[in-house]
Amino acid sequence: xxxxxxxxxxxxxxxxxxxxxxxxxxxxxxxxxYEEAYIATRGKPPGEHADDLQIQEAHCQPLRPGxxxxxxIDFVRRREPEGRLYFDIVTLQQGEAxxxxxxRSGLCMTKPAGxxxxxxxxxxxxxx
Amino acid sequence: xxxxxxxxxxAAAALxxxxxxxxxxxxAATLNELPVLKSHGGVLDVLVVARGEKISHLGSLxxxxxxxxxxxxxxxxxxxxxxxxxxxxLYGGTRLQLQPGxxxxxxxxxxxxxxxxxxxxxxxxGHYLASNPTNLHTHGLIVSxxxxxxxxxxxxxxxxxxxxxxxxxxxxDDDVVHGDxxxxxxxxxxxxxxxxxxxxxxxHGHIHGLTLNQLSSGxxxxxxxxxxxEYLCKNAECSDFLQTLPVRxxxxxxxxxxxSGRMVTEQYPEFCKTKATRNExxxxxxxxxxxxxxxxxxxxxxxxxxxxxxxxPVAKGNGEIWRIVTASATVTYDLGLRDDxxxxxxxxxxxxxxxxxxxxxxxxxxxxxxxxxGTRITTVACPADLGGGQLAHKALCATRIRxxxxxxxxxxVAHRDANGRLAPAGSNASATLYTAGVQTxxxxxxxxxxxxxxxxxxxxxxxxxxQVLSVTGDAQAEWRDPRRMSAExxxxxxxFRPEAxxxxxxxxxxxxxxxxxxxxxxxxxxxxYEELDENGQPVAGTFRDIEPFNADTxxxxxxxxPGNTPTVERWQIxxxxxxxxxxxxxxxxxxxxxxxxxxGRIVEHRGGVLHDNVPIPHADGExxxxxxxxxxxCVADPMELEIPFTVAGDFAYHCHIGEHSDEGMMxxxxxxxxx
Numbered sequence: 043x044x045x046x047x048x049x050x051x052x053x054x055x056x057x058x059x060x061x062x063x064x065x066x067x068x069x070x071x072x073x074x075x076y077e078e079a080y081i082a083t084r085g086k087p088p089g090e091h092a093d094d095l096q097i098q099e100a101h102c103q104p105l106r107p108g109x110x111x112x113x114x115i116d117f118v119r120r121r122e123p124e125g126r127l128y129f130d131i132v133t134l135q136q137g138e139a140x141x142x143x144x145x146r147s148g149l150c151m152t153k154p155a156g157x158x159x160x161x162x163x164x165x166x167x168x169x170x
Numbered sequence: 171x172x173x174x175x176x177x178x179x180x181a182a183a184a185l186x187x188x189x190x191x192x193x194x195x196x197x198a199a200t201l202n203e204l205p206v207l208k209s210h211g212g213v214l215d216v217l218v219v220a221r222g223e224k225i226s227h228l229g230s231l232x233x234x235x236x237x238x239x240x241x242x243x244x245x246x247x248x249x250x251x252x253x254x255x256x257x258x259x260l261y262g263g264t265r266l267q268l269q270p271g272x273x274x275x276x277x278x279x280x281x282x283x284x285x286x287x288x289x290x291x292x293x294x295x296g297h298y299l300a301s302n303p304t305n306l307h308t309h310g311l312i313v314s315x316x317x318x319x320x321x322x323x324x325x326x327x328x329x330x331x332x333x334x335x336x337x338x339x340x341x342x343d344d345d346v347v348h349g350d351x352x353x354x355x356x357x358x359x360x361x362x363x364x365x366x367x368x369x370x371x372x373x374h375g376h377i378h379g380l381t382l383n384q385l386s387s388g389x390x391x392x393x394x395x396x397x398x399x400e401y402l403c404k405n406a407e408c409s410d411f412l413q414t415l416p417v418r419x420x421x422x423x424x425x426x427x428x429x430s431g432r433m434v435t436e437q438y439p440e441f442c443k444t445k446a447t448r449n450e451x452x453x454x455x456x457x458x459x460x461x462x463x464x465x466x467x468x469x470x471x472x473x474x475x476x477x478x479x480x481x482x483p484v485a486k487g488n489g490e491i492w493r494i495v496t497a498s499a500t501v502t503y504d505l506g507l508r509d510d511x512x513x514x515x516x517x518x519x520x521x522x523x524x525x526x527x528x529x530x531x532x533x534x535x536x537x538x539x540x541x542x543x544g545t546r547i548t549t550v551a552c553p554a555d556l557g558g559g560q561l562a563h564k565a566l567c568a569t570r571i572r573x574x575x576x577x578x579x580x581x582x583v584a585h586r587d588a589n590g591r592l593a594p595a596g597s598n599a600s601a602t603l604y605t606a607g608v609q610t611x612x613x614x615x616x617x618x619x620x621x622x623x624x625x626x627x628x629x630x631x632x633x634x635x636x637q638v639l640s641v642t643g644d645a646q647a648e649w650r651d652p653r654r655m656s657a658e659x660x661x662x663x664x665x666f667r668p669e670a671x672x673x674x675x676x677x678x679x680x681x682x683x684x685x686x687x688x689x690x691x692x693x694x695x696x697x698x699y700e701e702l703d704e705n706g707q708p709v710a711g712t713f714r715d716i717e718p719f720n721a722d723t724x725x726x727x728x729x730x731x732p733g734n735t736p737t738v739e740r741w742q743i744x745x746x747x748x749x750x751x752x753x754x755x756x757x758x759x760x761x762x763x764x765x766x767x768x769x770g771r772i773v774e775h776r777g778g779v780l781h782d783n784v785p786i787p788h789a790d791g792e793x794x795x796x797x798x799x800x801x802x803x804c805v806a807d808p809m810e811l812e813i814p815f816t817v818a819g820d821f822a823y824h825c826h827i828g829e830h831s832d833e834g835m836m837x838x839x840x841x842x843x844x845x
Contacts, residue, residue, distance in 0.1 A: 098320075101353065103336060112340040114353040118320070124665060127318040129331070129350040131340045147343040148351075 066102040066111050067134055067143045073097045075134055075145040094120040095149060098127070110135040110146065117149075198624060201480040204265040204392060204419055207240060209272045215243045216266065216274075219251055220304050220375070220389060221281040225261045225425075225433075228471040229456050229478040233427045236282055236302075236387040236435075238373070240264040249279045249355060262476020263421045263497070265392040266373070271364035274393075275324075278306050279355045280335040287436045290379035290832060295346030299379045301338035303351075305331055306358055308393060309576055310371040310525045310782045312655065312757060313360050314662035315819035317350075324359035326662070327757065329376040329822060330721070331356060348721040363658040367759075368396025369525030370493045370578040372421075378719060378836065382828030383435035385499035385575075388476075392421055398491055398580065401527035404642040411635060415582070417491045418482070420474050422573070422622070424498050428459070429467030437500055437829070439615040441470045444607040446619070455479030457618045472605065472620040480623050482603070487595060487629030489584025491521070496573040499828035501617045502750075502785075503573040503605040507583065507625065510600045515569040517590035519638050520547060522580035523779050526759060527641050530564040530778040539566060541764030542778040544809065545785050546572050547579075553591045553637040565638035566779070572608070574752035576783045576826040582639055585627035592635055595627035611788035614749030652736050656816040663734050663818035663843050672727035672842040678704030680740035681726060682808075685786060685825060685835065686716050686747040689795040694718045695825065695835035698796055699725050702742065715796060718834025719824075725837040726823075728815065730844045736814045737841075744808045745786040746793040751830060754783035755813065755839070756821035763810040783826050784809060818843050 067075070073096075080093055095117045102113035112133050118125060132148030207216055219239040226232045237260040241251035254260065268274055282302040285291060291299035308327045316326035325331055330349035333356045334340060341347045371393040375384040403412040426434040426441050434441070442457035442465075450458050455478035459465030474480055484490050496503055506515040520528060523543070530539055539549045543566070552567035567590065571579055587593035607619040656663075675681070684698030698716035701709040714725065731737050740763070743753050759780040791804030799806060824836030 103353075106339070112336075112353075114351075116323075124667070125320045127320060127323055129318075129352045131334065131351045131353055133340055133342065147341055147345065 064104045064108075064111075065136065066104070067100065067113060069097050069100050071143045072100050072113060072115060072132065072134065072145075075143040076149050078142075079145040079149070092119065096120055105133055111143075115149075198479060198481045199477055201418070201420075201477060201482045201623065202259070202262070202475055204263050204421060204475055206265045206267050207242065208267040209269060209274075212269075212271060213273050213275060214266060214268055216240050217243045217249070217251055217277050217279065218306065218391075219249070219279045219281055222283045223260050223388070225388065227259045227261065227476055227478065228425065228427075228473055229469060231427045231429075231431055231469055233425070233431050233433045235261055235425060235433050236384060236389050237261050238264065238389055238391050240266070240391060243275070243277060249277075259476040261388040261423070262473070263391045263423075265394060265419055268362060268393065268395050270362060270366045270368060270396055272362050274308070274358070274360040274362065276306060276358040276360070277355055278304070278333055278358065280304050280333045282335050282338075284338055285380065285383055285435065287434065288380060288383055289436050295344065296379055298341035298345040298347055299377070301334055301340070302380070303332035303334045303377055304375045304380070304384060304389070305329060305333060305356065305377055306373060307376040307756070308360055308371060308373055310578070311360065311362065311393070312366060312759070312817060313362060314659060314817055315757060315821050316662055316665060319665075322359070324357040326358070326819070327360055327821075328819070329756075330820060332377055361662065362395065363655045365652075365655040365658060366395060367526045368398075368400045369522050369527065370394055370495060370580060371525050372495050372497060372576070372578070374497065378721065379832050382437060382499045382832050385497065385828055386425055386437045387433055387435045388423060388425065390421070390423065390497040392419060392495055394419070394493070395525075398493075398521070401641060402521060402639050404640065407634065408636055408640055411488065411632065412639065414486065414488045414632070415491050416486075417493065420492055420494045421476075422472070422474060422494065422496050422498060422503060423476065424470060424472045424501050426459075426465075426470045427468055428464065434468075438465065439500065439617075439829075441465050441468070442618040444609075444616045444618055453619060454621045454624075457620055470618065472622055474603075474623050479621065482623050482625045484583065484585070484625060484627045485629070487585065487592075487631040488635055489582060489631070492581045492583050494573070494579050494581065496575060496577045498575045500575060500615070502575070502608045502610060502752075503617075504608045505571045505573055505603070505605055506569065508602045508604055510602060512588060514588060516601055517550060517553070517567050517569055517586050519552065519582040520566040520568050520571070520579055521582060521639065521641055522578075523547075524578050524759065524782045526780040528563075528566050528779045529641055530566060532562065532564050534564045534778065538764060539564065542762060544762055544781070545787060546577065546781075548572075550590065553586075553589065562640060562642045565641070567638065570606070572785065574750075574783060574785050574826065575828065576752070576754060584631060591637060592631040594630040597628065599627040601625040601627070611747070611749035613747065614788065652814055652816050656730070656734060656736050659816055659818075660734050663730060666818035666842050668729065668845050669727065669840070669842050672729045672840060674729050674731075674737060675701070675739060676703075679709070680742055682708075682742045682744060683753075683823070684716050684796055684799075685743065685745040685751045685753070686793070686796075688716050688718060688834070695830045695833040697725070697824075697835055697837045699837070713796075719831075719836040719838075721838060723838065724820065724840035727840040727842070729842050730815065730818055732844055734818070734844050736816045738812060738814045741811045741813055742808045743786050743811065744799070744806045746789050746796065746799045746804060746806055748792060748804075749788050751786045751825040751835065752783050752827055753786050753809070753823070754826040755823040757817040757819070758782070758813055758815055760784075760811040760813040763812055784811075815841050817841065
């Protein structure tokens with residue numbers, strides 16, 4: 043389907059308004075999603091979510107391609123008294139009934155030790 | 171003078187104007203200085219926008235690269251610099267001019283397009299690299315890599331943060347991302363100690379997996395601190411002479427462009443043949459892509475300040491100061507200044523290396539000068555000094571300079587005769603600034619021979635001109651005893667609290683770093699480690715085989731001295747590979763320790779020449795592992811470094827060949843404050 047230039051311009055103009063209509067998570071919503079993820083991964087090697095993250099701020103936008111949201115968050119670790127600020131980008135999707143958010147990526151320590159470890163793990167898996 | 175030689179001289183003089191016209195391509199543009207942004211009131215506050223840009227100044231092919239668009243921070247908080255006039259050459263770079271004691275504030279904004287040809291974006295865990303995240307590293311500065319806090323949400327020279335363009339996809343659940351991740355922008359605040367050396371530094375991105383791509387596409391800028399007069403010509407006579415020397419800044423970059431106009435950000439080492447083929451019309455500023463491959467019809471551009479084969483007019487007989495940054499992603503340059511009349515390399519005086527003035531001991535022998543500079547500089551005897559008085563330090567002269575990626579030098583360039591003495595230029599003298607083809611070992615790369623710029627000389631040096639300039643500044647003395655600097659850094663260092671796992675080396679111990687490939691089936695560049703005791707024997711339990719970069723776990727952890735005074739360590743770098751590597755460590759400078767072959771003892775040259783990167787020659791023979799090296803299957807030529815650590819924080823040491831560091835030849839080092 044080809045859009046006319048006028049239709050494309052109308053869509054471009056309306057995009058911010060459409061974005062505004064998409065629900066986006068707030069700090070309590072992201073904190074709850076993180077805590078859910080922490081409980082779900084606790085004790086499951088190779089790693090798990092840290093248990094002491096406290097989200098301070100969040101700036102969210104619709105995930106493209108969607109559905110869901112991508113948020114830059116800044117957070118502190120409760121066990122670090124010097125108040126270091128951390129930053130991450132998380133992606134979330136809305137759960138059933140549209141009330142809760144589910145953490146899809148970010149804030150996570152379940153990954154291999156590095157990109158190279160991931161590569162090695164895949165090579166090992168392929169060799170089997 | 172014989173009749174024949176007089177005839178030759180006269181004939182050469184008669185032909186020279188014609189030769190000049192022939193060698194200087196029609197319309198060869200005069201080299202432009204980089205645009206400069208200077209600090210005011212102790213602060214330089216800039217917006218650094220990383221973005222795509224059409225590049226049309228290099229030569230026959232127009233392409234699209236990525237550049238830093240740098241401007242004073244807009245008062246309205248905008249994340250865009252004012253629109254530049256048509257023809258602005260952003261690819262060439264910008265120079266940030268600071269003074270010791272200044273603060274460099276930068277707001278990095280990522281507006282980069284997606285990466286289309288990233289090798290590592292295709293690897294598991296690395297898909298986010300396609301979104302072209304970026305960050306900033308102030309290469310060579312001895313500054314804190316501090317992290318943000320609630321009270322100061324800025325980063326120092328911290329490479330463990332990446333900024334994403336929010337228009338590109340964020341990392342997904344299959345990506346392996348470490349460190350901080352941000353959308354849109356990141357604020358940096360780099361506090362430069364008052365006792366910081368004056369000299370030449372630079373700015374570039376440091377995303378593991380994309381360093382090669384972002385450098386080869388044009389993302390770098392120059393940083394200068396202070397002024398050459400702070401370390402040159404301290405006596406009155408020489409000082410007056412120095413004021414007659416223009417200072418020129420040269421940023422060397424190279425970029426590959428296919429026939430279609432598409433830039434190759436994942437640079438291909440065999441894009442061109444090493445030397446010009448018979449059918450290749452010119453190697454002025456570029457070399458032709460090899461035919462019969464995807465490179466056919468393409469060109470590899472080697473630019474100076476973003477200009478292809480510019481003309482550099484050295485307009486006065488006293489010559490000029492040239493400050494040169496090699497901002498190449500992977501290429502080793504072997505720089506020479508070839509006299510067009512004689513075909514011989516002209517002598518230049520090396521004033522500074524890697525941002526610190528050179529100050530070899532006055533009694534240093536030629537062999538000692540060579541060992542201080544590693545394999546970087548082809549040192550030659552300087553002409554006797556007739557005008558500058560007794561030099562406090564040995565002058566360092568050279569005919570060729572090997573510049574691996576990230577190297578910097580400052581040179582005094584003037585017209586000289588075959589004996590290296592200042593000589594009248596007449597009206598026709600010219601030379602060619604070029605890089606000779608470099609082979610970096612049996613398994614290494616072969617970098618092409620390219621002429622970089624045409625240089626014309628005019629005039630005669632002043633009657634009282636010294637043959638060499640005295641290099642007597644105090645920057646290196648500060649660094650030789652860096653306690654003042656460490657006192658200035660104390661507050662920043664204190665935020666990195668002591669850790670039980672970080673212990674100083676025992677007396678007489680040193681660290682050994684292996685450079686090579688990971689052992690076993692998966693071939694990747696990596697680094698290994700072990701500690702050596704006072705007898706040079708490995709300390710049990712410290713060996714870590716060569717492995718690729720692990721961003722999470724420091725390989726080396728050490729503690730500053732009592733009161734957070736500097737900790738000085740000795741490192742031995744062993745390259746077991748069959749190709750040269752370029753060892754670089756952040757947040758410090760090091761000196762090379764020379765091995766006195768006759769006496770079989772280590773001879774120290776503290777402070778003679780300081781480096782932040784140094785070529786580590788390849789091993790002879792074939793080693794696939796450290797075990798092979800221990801078994802004598804290859805013979806390495808280790809480099810011994812003395813490194814004073816004054817800065818606490820987490821940073822990195824790595825090979826500065828972009829392809830190698832991106833693939834994993836990098837390690838994390840952690841320096842912690844003392845109790």
